[in-house]
Structure formats: structure tokens, C-alpha cells
Amino acid sequence: xGTQLGTVRGLGxxxxxxHHWWIQRVTAFxxxxxxxxxxxxxxxxxxxxxxxVTAWLAAPIPAxxxxxxxxxxCWHFRLGLQVVIEDYLHGGNRILALGALHVWTFLMGGLALxxxxxxxxxxxxxx
Amino acid sequence: xxxxxxxxxxxxxxxxxxxxxxxxxxxxxxxxxxxMGVGLATVxxxxxxxxxxxxxxxxxxxxxxxxxxxxxxxxxxxxxxGLTFAFFFHMLAGIRHFVMDAGAGFELKANRLWSWLTxxxxxxxxxxxxxxxxxxxx
Numbered sequence: 001x002g003t004q005l006g007t008v009r010g011l012g013x014x015x016x017x018x019h020h021w022w023i024q025r026v027t028a029f030x031x032x033x034x035x036x037x038x039x040x041x042x043x044x045x046x047x048x049x050x051x052x053v054t055a056w057l058a059a060p061i062p063a064x065x066x067x068x069x070x071x072x073x074c075w076h077f078r079l080g081l082q083v084v085i086e087d088y089l090h091g092g093n094r095i096l097a098l099g100a101l102h103v104w105t106f107l108m109g110g111l112a113l114x115x116x117x118x119x120x121x122x123x124x125x126x127x
Numbered sequence: 128x129x130x131x132x133x134x135x136x137x138x139x140x141x142x143x144x145x146x147x148x149x150x151x152x153x154x155x156x157x158x159x160x161x162x163m164g165v166g167l168a169t170v171x172x173x174x175x176x177x178x179x180x181x182x183x184x185x186x187x188x189x190x191x192x193x194x195x196x197x198x199x200x201x202x203x204x205x206x207x208x209g210l211t212f213a214f215f216f217h218m219l220a221g222i223r224h225f226v227m228d229a230g231a232g233f234e235l236k237a238n239r240l241w242s243w244l245t246x247x248x249x250x251x252x253x254x255x256x257x258x259x260x261x262x263x264x265x
Binding site: 003025028029031032035036039043047048050051053054057073077080081084104108111112114115116118119 | 139161164165167168172173175176179180182183186189190193214218221222224225228256259260263
């Protein structure tokens with residue numbers, strides 16, 4: 001009765017993973033700053049009414065920081081959900097889930113960036 | 128072949144898993160951190176992007192979105208408050224991970240203390256945030 005050790009012996013490490021781990025930490029620190037800034041910004045607005053929020057988001061610094069927030073958050077949850085999927089799913093299901101994760105990440109990121117830029121470039125549009 | 132390998136693997140002893148350990152706050156915070164992360168990435172992203180898309184679609188669409196959040200009174204607020212807690216928990220647990228990545232905070236008492244503070248801090252920050260929101264609404 002052998003084990004599966006023989007099939008991997010001599011291959012060395014996977015030679016990847018440190019980069020994934022490190023970018024997860026880098027984006028975590030970015031999220032710490034950006035999401036806290038976002039929450040505090042919303043709390044400082046006089047209300048969450050349409051005119052108030054669009055006027056805030058149409059200004060250059062909030063628009064750029066919100067775009068950075070979207071990229072950073074999407075990158076972070078892309079890495080995080082990948083680890084969850086790899087822990088619990090195997091075989092074909094894993095490949096399907098990782099594909100769905102790609103679609104989810106880019107779909108949500110694209111929609112969010114377009115929305116931010118539309119408000120930023122057209123001003124607080126009416127209607 | 129595949130079946131043979133599986134049979135061999137199944138015949139071998141497994142390493143100890145969750146079932147045999149006595150539960151402590153560090154285990155709770157660890158699994159909750161993953162759960163909160165998954166919740167933020169799915170429900171949180173959907174809510175955040177939905178809010179942005181509604182905002183970009185104009186005043187009427189934005190009003191619909193906001194009334195949807197606030198009119199089904201308990202459900203909308205429940206999700207919003209839940210996401211607030213999920214964010215603060217994930218944030219504090221992440222800061223705890225930064226400390227542990229540096230090799231610190233593994234002593235039993237320190238680990239226990241910071242685990243409880245992660246949980247308690249998330250509750251305090253969530254309550255504080257919503258006190259500000261409801262204070263402004265009145």
C-alpha cells in the first residue's frame with residue numbers, strides 16, 4: 001500500500017503563491033484606506049439624496065478615489081474568492097466556478113467604473 | 128486507476144479537523160472572516176454596484192433604488208446593517224492578520240484577547256455608524 005507521495009516527489013514546490021498572498025495584503029491595505037474614506041464621506045454628506053450624492057461624486061478627487069476603490073476591491077475579492085473556491089470545489093466544478101468568478105469580477109468592475117465616469121464626466125446630470 | 132487511488136487515499140488516516148478541537152474565539156473569528164469576505168464580495172458588491180448604476184441612471188432610478196432599500200423596512204435595513212457589520216469585521220480581522228503576518232500576537236492570551244476585540248470592535252463600529260445615520264434621518 002503506497003501513498004501518492006511518489007507522484008509529487010522531486011517536483012519541488014508549486015513555484016507560485018507568494019505573489020497571490022502578497023497582492024492580497026497590498027489590496028487589503030488599500031481597501032482599509034479607501035473603503036473607510038468612502039464610508040466617512042457618505043456619513044459627512046448632508047443626505048443621500050440624488051443631487052447631493054451626484055454633486056459629491058462628480059468632483060475630481062471623489063471620482064478618482066471611487067474608481068481606485070472599485071479596482072482595488074475587485075482585485076481583492078477576486079483573489080479571496082479564488083482561495084475559497086479552491087478550498088471547497090474540485091474538478092470541473094472548480095473550473096466553472098473560477099470562470100464565473102472572472103465574469104463576476106469584470107462585470108461588476110466594469111459597471112461600477114462606467115457609472116462613476118458617467119457621473120464625473122457629465123456632471124450631476126438631470127433626469 | 129482513479130478509483131484505486133481514491134480507495135488507497137480513503138484507507139489512510141485523516142489529519143485532525145474542526146470536530147476534535149475545543150472551540151475558541153480565534154476559530155470563530157477565522158471562519159467568520161472568510162464568511163464575511165464571501166458576503167461582501169457577493170451581496171456587498173451587488174448592493175454597491177446597484178447603487179452606483181442607479182445613481183448613473185438618473186434621479187428616478189436612484190429614487191426607486193433608495194425606496195426599495197428603505198420601504199421593505201426591515202429587509203433593506205437588515206441587509207445594509209449586515210453589510211456594515213461584515214465590512215467592519217473583515218477590516219478588523221484583516222488588521223489582526225497584518226499583525227499575525229508579522230509573527231506577533233500568537234501567544235494564547237494575546238490571541239484570545241485580539242479575537243474578542245475583533246468581534247466586539249465590529250459590533251461597536253456598526254452600532255456607531257448606524258447611530259450617526261439614524262441621528263441624521265430624524
